[in-house]
Amino acid sequence: xxxxxxxxxxxxxxxxxxxxxxxxxxxxxxxxxxxxxxxxxxxxxxxxxxxxxxxxxxxxxxxxxxxxxxxxxxxxxxxxxxxxxxxxxxxxxxxxxxxxxxxxxxxxxxxxxxxxxxxxxxx
Numbered sequence: 555x556x557x558x559x560x561x562x563x564x565x566x567x568x569x570x571x572x573x574x575x576x577x578x579x580x581x582x583x584x585x586x587x588x589x590x591x592x593x594x595x596x597x598x599x600x601x602x603x604x605x606x607x608x609x610x611x612x613x614x615x616x617x618x619x620x621x622x623x624x625x626x627x628x629x630x631x632x633x634x635x636x637x638x639x640x641x642x643x644x645x646x647x648x649x650x651x652x653x654x655x656x657x658x659x660x661x662x663x664x665x666x667x668x669x670x671x672x673x674x675x676x677x
């Protein structure tokens with residue numbers, strides 16, 4: 555069974571930075587796209603970023619473009635979200651996920667999900 559575990563969440567001030575990590579255990583997720591989603595209190599879960607297996611395709615939501623960067627390390631079966639210039643509006647539970655393609659990930663569909671890690675940005 556594939557299990558995903560996020561780490562790196564926490565509390566930062568407005569303008570701060572955090573790096574989220576997602577480690578996959580179990581079978582290697584060959585050819586899977588990886589991604590990050592977030593859910594703020596009272597809001598629906600939203601797409602944040604996705605990256606293809608080879609890393610050649612990366613897509614970031616407009617709300618985070620230029621501030622967040624997704625990357626992956628297939629040798630470690632892991633992927634990351636570097637978050638800079640954080641704003642209070644970025645406060646949410648962040649989930650890592652793995653799915654069929656970057657296209658399906660952008661549509662919110664994934665096969666595997668992590669449990670989530672809290673990111674809180676204070677003003």
